[in-house]
Amino acid sequence: xxxxxxxxxxxxxVGFACMFPVQRAQGVQTKEERMVTGxxxxxxxxxxxxxxxxxxxxxxxxxxxxxxxxxxxxCMNADLIHINRETQKTExxxxxxxxxxxxxxxxxxxxxxGLEFSDGQPFTADDVxxxxxxxxxxxxxxxxxxxxxxxxxxxxxxxxDELTVEFQLTEPYAAAERIFDGLAILPKHIxxxxxxxxxxxKLWGVSMPPNEFAGLGAFRLKEYVPGQRIVLERNPHxxxxxxxxxxxxxxxxxxxxxxxxxxAQVIRFQxxxxxxxxxxxxxxxxxxxxxxxxxxxxxxxxxxxxxxxxLFFNLNxxxxxxxxxxxxxxxxxxxxxxxxxxxxAIDRDGIVRLVYNGRATPLWSQVTPGNKLWVDxxxxxxxxxxxxxRELLRTAHFSWNSTGDLLDARGRAVEFSILTSSSNAERxxxxxxxxxxxxxxxxxxxxxxxxxxxMVDRLLNSFDYEAAVxxxxxxxxxxESEMNVWLSSGGTHLWNLTESKPATPWExxxxxxxxxxxxxLDYKRRKHLYDQVQQIVAQELPLVCLASPHILVGAxxxxxxxxxxxxxxxxxxxxxxxxxx
Amino acid sequence: MxxxxxxxxxxxxxxxxxxxxxxxxGFFAPYGYSTQDRALPYAPPSQIHFVDRxxxxxxxxxxxxxxxxxxxxxSYVEDDQQAYPLRLxxxxxxxxxxxxxxxxxHLFGTDSPGRLFLLGTDGYGRDQFSxxxxxxxxxxxxxxxxxxxSILFGGIIGSLAGFxxxxxxxxxxxxxxxxxxxxxxxxxxxxxxxxxLEVAQWQVFLxxxxxxxLIGWARPARLIRGIVLSAKERNFVTAxxxxxxxxxxxxxxxxxxxxYGVMLTQMTLLVPQYILAEVTxxxxxxxxxxxxxxxxxxxxxxxxxxxxxxxxWMFLPALLLIPVFLSYYAxxxxxxxxxxxxxx
Numbered sequence: 001x002x003x004x005x006x007x008x009x010x011x012x013x014v015g016f017a018c019m020f021p022v023q024r025a026q027g028v029q030t031k032e033e034r035m036v037t038g039x040x041x042x043x044x045x046x047x048x049x050x051x052x053x054x055x056x057x058x059x060x061x062x063x064x065x066x067x068x069x070x071x072x073x074x075c076m077n078a079d080l081i082h083i084n085r086e087t088q089k090t091e092x093x094x095x096x097x098x099x100x101x102x103x104x105x106x107x108x109x110x111x112x113x114g115l116e117f118s119d120g121q122p123f124t125a126d127d128v129x130x131x132x133x134x135x136x137x138x139x140x141x142x143x144x145x146x147x148x149x150x151x152x153x154x155x156x157x158x159x160x161d162e163l164t165v166e167f168q169l170t171e172p173y174a175a176a177e178r179i180f181d182g183l184a185i186l187p188k189h190i191x192x193x194x195x196x197x198x199x200x201x202k203l204w205g206v207s208m209p210p211n212e213f214a215g216l217g218a219f220r221l222k223e224y225v226p227g228q229r230i231v232l233e234r235n236p237h238x239x240x241x242x243x244x245x246x247x248x249x250x251x252x253x254x255x256x257x258x259x260x261x262x263x264a265q266v267i268r269f270q271x272x273x274x275x276x277x278x279x280x281x282x283x284x285x286x287x288x289x290x291x292x293x294x295x296x297x298x299x300x301x302x303x304x305x306x307x308x309x310x311l312f313f314n315l316n317x318x319x320x321x322x323x324x325x326x327x328x329x330x331x332x333x334x335x336x337x338x339x340x341x342x343x344x345a346i347d348r349d350g351i352v353r354l355v356y357n358g359r360a361t362p363l364w365s366q367v368t369p370g371n372k373l374w375v376d377x378x379x380x381x382x383x384x385x386x387x388x389x390r391e392l393l394r395t396a397h398f399s400w401n402s403t404g405d406l407l408d409a410r411g412r413a414v415e416f417s418i419l420t421s422s423s424n425a426e427r428x429x430x431x432x433x434x435x436x437x438x439x440x441x442x443x444x445x446x447x448x449x450x451x452x453x454x455m456v457d458r459l460l461n462s463f464d465y466e467a468a469v470x471x472x473x474x475x476x477x478x479x480e481s482e483m484n485v486w487l488s489s490g491g492t493h494l495w496n497l498t499e500s501k502p503a504t505p506w507e508x509x510x511x512x513x514x515x516x517x518x519x520x521l522d523y524k525r526r527k528h529l530y531d532q533v534q535q536i537v538a539q540e541l542p543l544v545c546l547a548s549p550h551i552l553v554g555a556x557x558x559x560x561x562x563x564x565x566x567x568x569x570x571x572x573x574x575x576x577x578x579x580x581x
Numbered sequence: 582m583x584x585x586x587x588x589x590x591x592x593x594x595x596x597x598x599x600x601x602x603x604x605x606x607g608f609f610a611p612y613g614y615s616t617q618d619r620a621l622p623y624a625p626p627s628q629i630h631f632v633d634r635x636x637x638x639x640x641x642x643x644x645x646x647x648x649x650x651x652x653x654x655x656s657y658v659e660d661d662q663q664a665y666p667l668r669l670x671x672x673x674x675x676x677x678x679x680x681x682x683x684x685x686x687h688l689f690g691t692d693s694p695g696r697l698f699l700l701g702t703d704g705y706g707r708d709q710f711s712x713x714x715x716x717x718x719x720x721x722x723x724x725x726x727x728x729x730x731s732i733l734f735g736g737i738i739g740s741l742a743g744f745x746x747x748x749x750x751x752x753x754x755x756x757x758x759x760x761x762x763x764x765x766x767x768x769x770x771x772x773x774x775x776x777x778l779e780v781a782q783w784q785v786f787l788x789x790x791x792x793x794x795l796i797g798w799a800r801p802a803r804l805i806r807g808i809v810l811s812a813k814e815r816n817f818v819t820a821x822x823x824x825x826x827x828x829x830x831x832x833x834x835x836x837x838x839x840x841y842g843v844m845l846t847q848m849t850l851l852v853p854q855y856i857l858a859e860v861t862x863x864x865x866x867x868x869x870x871x872x873x874x875x876x877x878x879x880x881x882x883x884x885x886x887x888x889x890x891x892x893x894w895m896f897l898p899a900l901l902l903i904p905v906f907l908s909y910y911a912x913x914x915x916x917x918x919x920x921x922x923x924x925x
Contacts, residue, residue, distance in 0.1 A: 266886060287886070287890055287891055354706070357654075422866030429704065431871070435871065436617055449866050
């Protein structure tokens with residue numbers, strides 16, 4: 001049809017336009033502004049199978065919370081601005097370009113022309129405005145709503161024309177572009193009635209008929225078998241194309257199998273049931289590696305992800321908590337010299353070797369080398385030194401008795417327990433190694449494993465613990481996603497959750513730097529601010545950072561364009577470009 | 582008759598040997614249970630050589646040092662540049678023999694920095710053989726304490742129920758059934774979660790073992806009740822009662838002695854059962870904590886797939902436990918036969 005139209009005389013076309021304005025509009029719309037991707041040209045057809053931990057809880061992108069659900073839903077939907085998992089920077093998606101006002105408060109997004117949902121209906125600014133209306137609706141309780149509240153005020157969204165949308169913030173926000181990532185744009189034509197009737201939350205449950213769904217993602221729903229699998233099929237209206245001009249995705253079907261444990265996923269991959277595998281433990285990686293050539297798959301060590309594991313001490317204000325023993329020990333924990341001595345005594349290389357089979361990177365602050373844009377690579381990385389640890393303890397008025405036990409200034413023996421979760425074998429092993437290291441300093445350390453919920457209850461509610469080994473992993477590389485950890489009022493400010501104002505001068509300084517970086521738009525200046533936060537963390541050690549496990553993935557050799565990323569969804573980061581040989 | 586007696590003494594001798602090695606673990610084990618060698622995680626059992634690489638025979642056996650296999654990350658090859666002879670009665674790390682005498686003498690070992698790992702090492706580079714011996718102290722103690730408590734309470738309750746009968750019997754035996762039906766696993770989780778952290782882990786563990794032992798009174802109580810029930814109807818008991826013997830005298834002099842054989846047999850059956858209960862507890866994360874060793878902690882590493890498929894020597898502790906359990910069951914068997922023959 002397209003070449004035919006080219007032959008129609010211009011005068012005739014103009015005449016048609018005058019008579020049938022509607023048709024002209026449609027004619028313009030069909031000229032689709034596709035996004036052309038850069039990777040190698042693949043072959044169409046075939047199926048790729050991948051395992052997820054559990055059944056999706058919903059297929060409604062506004063309500064999805066857990067990781068398995070998100071992983072599936074993200075393949076069926078698209079966002080306006082996307083974070084490229086490879087470069088960790090933002091890139092155009094449904095919005096082909098955007099401009100920011102000088103004060104950083106107004107964003108104007110230009111949408112791609114002529115795009116269609118997976119049911120063939122057009123995508124316009126109305127869908128964008130509707131989507132944000134739903135995300136921001138407090139009655140819907142979307143987990144993404146918090147992201148869209150900047151400086152205490154929700155983002156306001158306004159349609160300028162069919163393909164232009166304006167977003168307004170009440171204050172400048174450095175990470176503003178990144179909040180669009182993962183926010184699925186919803187089809188207004190399908191969801192609006194239910195939204196008006198107040199039945200939105202019941203919509204798009206797992207058992208919905210496939211034809212009720214429409215999205216802008218690479219795949220659409222085909223079949224869901226509870227407890228076994230969910231099958232997605234190629235979206236024929238998808239808006240990306242390869243260099244040769246062929247519409248993506250290449251594969252016809254994407255199958256998610258529900259396999260509840262990592263070991264079971266490894267066995268399924270080894271047996272050839274799945275094509276892709278992510279988040280392997282180092283030991284299972286070694287197991288799979290031995291049969292790599294024999295079984296026709298390849299494994300990749302992508303280096304450190306964003307997860308950081310750490311030891312921390314209970315610095316919460318315990319007045320009125322009836323925990324006198326712990327309160328007494330806090331005199332040690334609050335001493336920076338004590339924390340520095342502990343950090344100096346820890347054999348991080350031993351942790352990397354014994355716990356992670358060498359597939360981890362030792363850490364001295366919260367930002368891993370995997371976070372390319374934000375890591376302060378000038379930070380010192382002192383190796384384990386018991387001499388330095390003893391020196392620090394001596395300076396902090398600790399001493400040793402004749403049998404080598406460490407005593408505090410009042411002559412009491414230093415003895416405390418480290419809490420870990422029994423469900424996380426790696427962190428339990430880290431705690432055991434730390435225990436052995438600290439024994440060399442004359443400390444008496446006990447490792448206590450509790451089940452995860454009992455541990456979390458102690459860490460967050462009762463504060464009945466002395467020290468703990470934990471890990472955190474933010475979903476995004478931007479320092480903004482770490483706000484809740486480092487602000488003294490943050491909900492994940494683990495070592496001291498009860499502060500009404502910063503308890504120490506250095507926490508006040510972190511607060512200042514974090515708040516400052518949030519409104520600084522220039523990358524270099526922001527980076528400088530966040531570098532200072534990392535330096536304070538490495539110096540004051542509220543969290544004694546230990547190691548960051550590498551992201552380990554695998555794929556069958558038949559999978560083409562395999563470019564996994566260290567950010568979720570790892571092997572599925574470029575699911576629309578994957579193909580089968 | 583002679584054969585039967587021989588069987589009992591033989592099994593008891595085997596058990597005594599196991600218990601001796603475990604009680605004096607410090608002497609028999611070449612290393613401490615928490616001694617880590619961070620350069621050698623998951624090292625395979627040391628190969629003991631008599632002939633060196635040059636083909637020369639040595640009367641004194643020796644082991645080679647290990648170095649990382651350059652071709653296969655995470656595994657080791659023998660380094661024939663370093664040979665370490667094995668020696669009997671060597672001086673090594675300090676320990677306390679049976680918890681009392683401080684000593685440094687070990688039965689066998691090799692010259693430092695050489696290492697002798699009879700059963701290989703675990704993920705922290707700790708000697709599995711030493712941990713097996715030290716771990717036995719915890720596991721056997723757990724078995725004996727729990728079994729003792731079960732027999733004690735089961736004996737008291739069973740004899741009271743059997744001797745007095747009537748409503749007391751009904752109440753106690755229905756109570757026993759209730760205990761049998763109790764989902765004790767959740768009870769243990771609840772006990773662990775409720776305890777404060779200052780309580781040392783081994784105290785927690787003893788408490789949990791005591792709980793298991795106490796819960797287990799119902800089965801032995803039923804058995805003992807049955808024996809008491811039949812014993813109190815015997816003619817000599819009736820005669821003693823007619824002569825004016827008190828209840829306490831009857832129980833002590835005539836009835837309880839009849840149950841001793843069964844109690845002893847039950848005990849030998851219950852000990853391995855409670856040792857396995859300890860293994861289960863550890864599997865669920867309720868056992869002793871690192872770095873202490875128990876048979877449960879030795880086996881719990883087998884829950885991980887990579888250990889199952891990569892490090893075969895991690896199975897060895899499990900295999901070595903089989904003879905221990907078998908001797909317990911054989912002892913129970915022999916005791917049973919003996920009790921029967923005495924009763925006849």
